Amino acid sequence: MIGLIGGMSWESSAEYYRILNQGIRERHGQTASARCLLWSFDFAEIEELQHRGDWVSLEALMIDAARRLEAGGAEVLLICTNTMHKMADAVQSAVGVPLLHIADATAEAVKTANITRVGLLGTAFTMEQDFYKGRLARHHGLDVIIPDAADRSTIHRIIYEELVAGQALPASRDAYRAIIARLVDDGAEAIILGCTEIMLLVRPEDSAVPLFDTTALHANAAISMALAD
Known part of the structure:
Protein backbone atom coordinates (compact mmCIF):
# COMPACT_ATOMS: atom_id res chain seq x y z
CA MET A 1 0.00 0.00 0.00
CA ILE A 2 1.44 3.35 -1.07
CA GLY A 3 0.76 6.36 1.17
CA LEU A 4 0.71 9.74 -0.56
CA ILE A 5 1.15 13.02 1.32
CA GLY A 6 -0.39 15.29 -1.29
CA GLY A 7 -2.43 18.36 -2.03
CA MET A 8 0.73 20.47 -2.45
CA SER A 9 -0.71 21.25 -4.93
CA TRP A 10 -3.53 18.91 -5.96
CA GLU A 11 -2.55 19.54 -9.60
CA SER A 12 0.60 17.47 -9.17
CA SER A 13 -1.05 15.02 -6.76
CA ALA A 14 -3.49 14.16 -9.53
CA GLU A 15 -0.48 13.34 -11.72
CA TYR A 16 0.91 11.04 -9.04
CA TYR A 17 -2.42 9.21 -8.89
CA ARG A 18 -2.56 8.90 -12.68
CA ILE A 19 1.03 7.65 -13.01
CA LEU A 20 0.66 5.12 -10.19
CA ASN A 21 -2.53 3.65 -11.62
CA GLN A 22 -1.28 3.58 -15.20
CA GLY A 23 1.91 1.91 -14.06
CA ILE A 24 0.07 -0.82 -12.19
CA ARG A 25 -2.29 -1.31 -15.14
CA GLU A 26 0.66 -1.76 -17.52
CA ARG A 27 2.18 -4.38 -15.25
CA HIS A 28 -0.92 -6.28 -14.13
CA GLY A 29 -3.61 -5.82 -16.78
CA GLN A 30 -6.24 -3.34 -17.82
CA THR A 31 -8.48 -3.72 -14.77
CA ALA A 32 -5.65 -3.42 -12.23
CA SER A 33 -5.07 -0.25 -10.22
CA ALA A 34 -2.82 0.94 -7.41
CA ARG A 35 -3.55 0.24 -3.76
CA CYS A 36 -2.91 3.65 -2.23
CA LEU A 37 -3.98 6.12 0.41
CA LEU A 38 -3.93 9.90 -0.12
CA TRP A 39 -3.74 12.53 2.59
CA SER A 40 -4.48 15.79 0.76
CA PHE A 41 -3.68 19.13 2.39
CA ASP A 42 -5.34 22.47 1.69
CA PHE A 43 -2.41 24.03 -0.14
CA ALA A 44 -3.51 27.57 0.76
CA GLU A 45 -2.59 26.79 4.38
CA ILE A 46 0.71 25.17 3.38
CA GLU A 47 1.69 28.03 1.05
CA GLU A 48 1.03 30.63 3.74
CA LEU A 49 3.23 28.81 6.26
CA GLN A 50 5.98 28.36 3.67
CA HIS A 51 6.17 32.04 2.87
CA ARG A 52 6.00 32.97 6.56
CA GLY A 53 8.97 30.67 7.09
CA ASP A 54 7.07 28.64 9.70
CA TRP A 55 8.79 25.35 8.97
CA VAL A 56 8.20 24.12 12.53
CA SER A 57 4.44 24.11 11.99
CA LEU A 58 4.88 22.57 8.54
CA GLU A 59 7.00 19.78 9.97
CA ALA A 60 4.33 18.99 12.57
CA LEU A 61 1.66 18.83 9.85
CA MET A 62 3.78 16.52 7.70
CA ILE A 63 4.53 14.18 10.58
CA ASP A 64 0.85 14.03 11.50
CA ALA A 65 -0.08 13.16 7.91
CA ALA A 66 2.61 10.48 7.71
CA ARG A 67 1.47 8.87 10.94
CA ARG A 68 -2.15 8.86 9.80
CA LEU A 69 -1.18 7.13 6.54
CA GLU A 70 0.92 4.58 8.40
CA ALA A 71 -1.99 3.89 10.76
CA GLY A 72 -4.20 3.41 7.71
CA GLY A 73 -1.97 0.65 6.37
CA ALA A 74 0.57 2.45 4.16
CA GLU A 75 3.76 0.44 3.71
CA VAL A 76 5.76 3.12 1.90
CA LEU A 77 5.30 6.90 2.01
CA LEU A 78 5.71 9.57 -0.65
CA ILE A 79 5.77 13.32 -0.06
CA CYS A 80 4.22 14.51 -3.32
CA THR A 81 6.23 17.72 -3.59
CA ASN A 82 9.92 18.55 -3.76
CA THR A 83 9.87 21.53 -1.41
CA MET A 84 8.37 19.70 1.55
CA HIS A 85 11.25 17.24 1.48
CA LYS A 86 12.89 19.92 3.61
CA MET A 87 11.47 17.92 6.54
CA ALA A 88 11.88 14.44 5.02
CA ASP A 89 14.34 13.27 7.68
CA ALA A 90 12.02 14.34 10.49
CA VAL A 91 9.08 12.58 8.85
CA GLN A 92 11.09 9.41 8.35
CA SER A 93 12.17 9.43 11.99
CA ALA A 94 8.54 9.71 13.11
CA VAL A 95 7.24 6.59 11.32
CA GLY A 96 8.19 2.95 11.02
CA VAL A 97 7.70 2.56 7.27
CA PRO A 98 10.12 3.79 4.58
CA LEU A 99 9.83 7.25 3.06
CA LEU A 100 10.89 7.24 -0.59
CA HIS A 101 12.84 10.48 -1.08
CA ILE A 102 12.12 12.27 -4.35
Whole structure:
Protein backbone atom coordinates (compact mmCIF):
# COMPACT_ATOMS: atom_id res chain seq x y z
CA MET A 1 0.00 0.00 0.00
CA ILE A 2 1.44 3.35 -1.07
CA GLY A 3 0.76 6.36 1.17
CA LEU A 4 0.71 9.74 -0.56
CA ILE A 5 1.15 13.02 1.32
CA GLY A 6 -0.39 15.29 -1.29
CA GLY A 7 -2.43 18.36 -2.03
CA MET A 8 0.73 20.47 -2.45
CA SER A 9 -0.71 21.25 -4.93
CA TRP A 10 -3.53 18.91 -5.96
CA GLU A 11 -2.55 19.54 -9.60
CA SER A 12 0.60 17.47 -9.17
CA SER A 13 -1.05 15.02 -6.76
CA ALA A 14 -3.49 14.16 -9.53
CA GLU A 15 -0.48 13.34 -11.72
CA TYR A 16 0.91 11.04 -9.04
CA TYR A 17 -2.42 9.21 -8.89
CA ARG A 18 -2.56 8.90 -12.68
CA ILE A 19 1.03 7.65 -13.01
CA LEU A 20 0.66 5.12 -10.19
CA ASN A 21 -2.53 3.65 -11.62
CA GLN A 22 -1.28 3.58 -15.20
CA GLY A 23 1.91 1.91 -14.06
CA ILE A 24 0.07 -0.82 -12.19
CA ARG A 25 -2.29 -1.31 -15.14
CA GLU A 26 0.66 -1.76 -17.52
CA ARG A 27 2.18 -4.38 -15.25
CA HIS A 28 -0.92 -6.28 -14.13
CA GLY A 29 -3.61 -5.82 -16.78
CA GLN A 30 -6.24 -3.34 -17.82
CA THR A 31 -8.48 -3.72 -14.77
CA ALA A 32 -5.65 -3.42 -12.23
CA SER A 33 -5.07 -0.25 -10.22
CA ALA A 34 -2.82 0.94 -7.41
CA ARG A 35 -3.55 0.24 -3.76
CA CYS A 36 -2.91 3.65 -2.23
CA LEU A 37 -3.98 6.12 0.41
CA LEU A 38 -3.93 9.90 -0.12
CA TRP A 39 -3.74 12.53 2.59
CA SER A 40 -4.48 15.79 0.76
CA PHE A 41 -3.68 19.13 2.39
CA ASP A 42 -5.34 22.47 1.69
CA PHE A 43 -2.41 24.03 -0.14
CA ALA A 44 -3.51 27.57 0.76
CA GLU A 45 -2.59 26.79 4.38
CA ILE A 46 0.71 25.17 3.38
CA GLU A 47 1.69 28.03 1.05
CA GLU A 48 1.03 30.63 3.74
CA LEU A 49 3.23 28.81 6.26
CA GLN A 50 5.98 28.36 3.67
CA HIS A 51 6.17 32.04 2.87
CA ARG A 52 6.00 32.97 6.56
CA GLY A 53 8.97 30.67 7.09
CA ASP A 54 7.07 28.64 9.70
CA TRP A 55 8.79 25.35 8.97
CA VAL A 56 8.20 24.12 12.53
CA SER A 57 4.44 24.11 11.99
CA LEU A 58 4.88 22.57 8.54
CA GLU A 59 7.00 19.78 9.97
CA ALA A 60 4.33 18.99 12.57
CA LEU A 61 1.66 18.83 9.85
CA MET A 62 3.78 16.52 7.70
CA ILE A 63 4.53 14.18 10.58
CA ASP A 64 0.85 14.03 11.50
CA ALA A 65 -0.08 13.16 7.91
CA ALA A 66 2.61 10.48 7.71
CA ARG A 67 1.47 8.87 10.94
CA ARG A 68 -2.15 8.86 9.80
CA LEU A 69 -1.18 7.13 6.54
CA GLU A 70 0.92 4.58 8.40
CA ALA A 71 -1.99 3.89 10.76
CA GLY A 72 -4.20 3.41 7.71
CA GLY A 73 -1.97 0.65 6.37
CA ALA A 74 0.57 2.45 4.16
CA GLU A 75 3.76 0.44 3.71
CA VAL A 76 5.76 3.12 1.90
CA LEU A 77 5.30 6.90 2.01
CA LEU A 78 5.71 9.57 -0.65
CA ILE A 79 5.77 13.32 -0.06
CA CYS A 80 4.22 14.51 -3.32
CA THR A 81 6.23 17.72 -3.59
CA ASN A 82 9.92 18.55 -3.76
CA THR A 83 9.87 21.53 -1.41
CA MET A 84 8.37 19.70 1.55
CA HIS A 85 11.25 17.24 1.48
CA LYS A 86 12.89 19.92 3.61
CA MET A 87 11.47 17.92 6.54
CA ALA A 88 11.88 14.44 5.02
CA ASP A 89 14.34 13.27 7.68
CA ALA A 90 12.02 14.34 10.49
CA VAL A 91 9.08 12.58 8.85
CA GLN A 92 11.09 9.41 8.35
CA SER A 93 12.17 9.43 11.99
CA ALA A 94 8.54 9.71 13.11
CA VAL A 95 7.24 6.59 11.32
CA GLY A 96 8.19 2.95 11.02
CA VAL A 97 7.70 2.56 7.27
CA PRO A 98 10.12 3.79 4.58
CA LEU A 99 9.83 7.25 3.06
CA LEU A 100 10.89 7.24 -0.59
CA HIS A 101 12.84 10.48 -1.08
CA ILE A 102 12.12 12.27 -4.35
CA ALA A 103 15.71 13.48 -4.73
CA ASP A 104 17.03 9.91 -4.44
CA ALA A 105 14.65 8.59 -7.10
CA THR A 106 15.65 11.44 -9.39
CA ALA A 107 19.38 11.12 -8.77
CA GLU A 108 19.36 7.40 -9.55
CA ALA A 109 17.85 8.14 -12.96
CA VAL A 110 20.40 10.90 -13.60
CA LYS A 111 23.30 8.62 -12.69
CA THR A 112 21.93 5.82 -14.85
CA ALA A 113 22.11 8.27 -17.76
CA ASN A 114 25.81 8.88 -16.93
CA ILE A 115 25.16 12.55 -16.21
CA THR A 116 26.96 14.35 -13.39
CA ARG A 117 26.29 18.10 -13.88
CA VAL A 118 22.64 19.14 -13.66
CA GLY A 119 20.63 22.32 -13.60
CA LEU A 120 17.91 22.52 -10.95
CA LEU A 121 14.56 24.27 -11.33
CA GLY A 122 12.10 24.51 -8.45
CA THR A 123 10.67 26.81 -5.84
CA ALA A 124 13.07 29.33 -4.33
CA PHE A 125 13.16 27.10 -1.24
CA THR A 126 14.28 24.08 -3.27
CA MET A 127 16.82 25.95 -5.39
CA GLU A 128 18.36 28.07 -2.64
CA GLN A 129 18.31 25.91 0.49
CA ASP A 130 20.62 22.96 1.07
CA PHE A 131 18.11 20.22 1.88
CA TYR A 132 17.65 19.28 -1.79
CA LYS A 133 20.69 20.26 -3.84
CA GLY A 134 22.90 19.29 -0.90
CA ARG A 135 21.42 15.80 -0.88
CA LEU A 136 22.02 15.47 -4.63
CA ALA A 137 25.64 16.47 -4.10
CA ARG A 138 26.50 14.63 -0.87
CA HIS A 139 24.53 11.42 -1.35
CA HIS A 140 24.87 11.06 -5.10
CA GLY A 141 27.94 13.02 -6.19
CA LEU A 142 26.06 15.32 -8.57
CA ASP A 143 27.27 18.79 -9.46
CA VAL A 144 24.17 21.01 -9.17
CA ILE A 145 23.86 24.47 -10.68
CA ILE A 146 20.95 26.82 -10.16
CA PRO A 147 19.69 29.88 -12.08
CA ASP A 148 20.70 33.40 -11.07
CA ALA A 149 18.60 35.40 -8.63
CA ALA A 150 16.37 37.02 -11.24
CA ASP A 151 15.63 33.71 -12.93
CA ARG A 152 14.95 32.04 -9.57
CA SER A 153 12.42 34.75 -8.80
CA THR A 154 10.69 34.18 -12.15
CA ILE A 155 10.55 30.41 -11.67
CA HIS A 156 9.16 30.76 -8.14
CA ARG A 157 6.54 33.32 -9.14
CA ILE A 158 5.25 31.19 -12.02
CA ILE A 159 4.96 28.14 -9.79
CA TYR A 160 2.96 29.87 -7.05
CA GLU A 161 0.91 32.26 -9.18
CA GLU A 162 0.16 29.99 -12.14
CA LEU A 163 1.16 26.33 -12.03
CA VAL A 164 -0.42 25.47 -8.67
CA ALA A 165 -3.64 26.91 -10.11
CA GLY A 166 -3.38 24.69 -13.19
CA GLN A 167 -2.35 27.52 -15.52
CA ALA A 168 0.28 26.80 -18.18
CA LEU A 169 0.76 30.07 -20.05
CA PRO A 170 2.75 30.38 -23.30
CA ALA A 171 4.73 33.37 -21.99
CA SER A 172 5.75 31.39 -18.93
CA ARG A 173 6.84 28.46 -21.08
CA ASP A 174 9.00 30.85 -23.08
CA ALA A 175 10.51 32.19 -19.84
CA TYR A 176 11.35 28.68 -18.64
CA ARG A 177 12.86 27.80 -22.02
CA ALA A 178 15.16 30.81 -21.80
CA ILE A 179 16.19 29.94 -18.24
CA ILE A 180 16.91 26.34 -19.25
CA ALA A 181 19.01 27.58 -22.16
CA ARG A 182 21.08 29.73 -19.80
CA LEU A 183 21.68 26.75 -17.51
CA VAL A 184 22.82 24.72 -20.51
CA ASP A 185 25.18 27.54 -21.46
CA ASP A 186 26.55 27.32 -17.90
CA GLY A 187 27.37 23.65 -18.43
CA ALA A 188 24.24 21.76 -17.37
CA GLU A 189 24.12 18.34 -19.05
CA ALA A 190 20.51 17.84 -17.97
CA ILE A 191 17.76 19.71 -16.14
CA ILE A 192 15.96 18.45 -13.04
CA LEU A 193 12.36 19.68 -12.92
CA GLY A 194 12.55 19.97 -9.15
CA CYS A 195 8.98 21.09 -8.58
CA THR A 196 6.18 18.62 -9.16
CA GLU A 197 4.12 21.23 -11.05
CA ILE A 198 6.78 22.16 -13.62
CA MET A 199 5.92 19.14 -15.76
CA LEU A 200 2.59 20.88 -16.42
CA LEU A 201 4.50 23.57 -18.32
CA VAL A 202 7.78 22.23 -19.68
CA ARG A 203 8.17 19.48 -22.28
CA PRO A 204 11.27 17.67 -23.65
CA GLU A 205 11.22 19.83 -26.77
CA ASP A 206 11.72 22.91 -24.56
CA SER A 207 15.27 21.86 -23.69
CA ALA A 208 18.44 21.07 -25.61
CA VAL A 209 19.43 18.58 -22.89
CA PRO A 210 17.46 15.80 -21.15
CA LEU A 211 14.78 16.75 -18.65
CA PHE A 212 14.23 14.70 -15.50
CA ASP A 213 10.62 14.96 -14.31
CA THR A 214 10.68 14.37 -10.56
CA THR A 215 6.95 13.61 -10.42
CA ALA A 216 7.15 10.71 -12.85
CA LEU A 217 10.44 9.40 -11.46
CA HIS A 218 9.16 9.47 -7.88
CA ALA A 219 5.87 7.76 -8.71
CA ASN A 220 7.50 5.07 -10.84
CA ALA A 221 10.08 4.37 -8.14
CA ALA A 222 7.18 3.88 -5.71
CA ILE A 223 5.60 1.36 -8.08
CA SER A 224 8.84 -0.60 -8.27
CA MET A 225 9.21 -0.58 -4.49
CA ALA A 226 5.60 -1.62 -3.90
CA LEU A 227 5.76 -4.47 -6.38
CA ALA A 228 9.10 -5.66 -5.03
CA ASP A 229 7.53 -5.94 -1.58
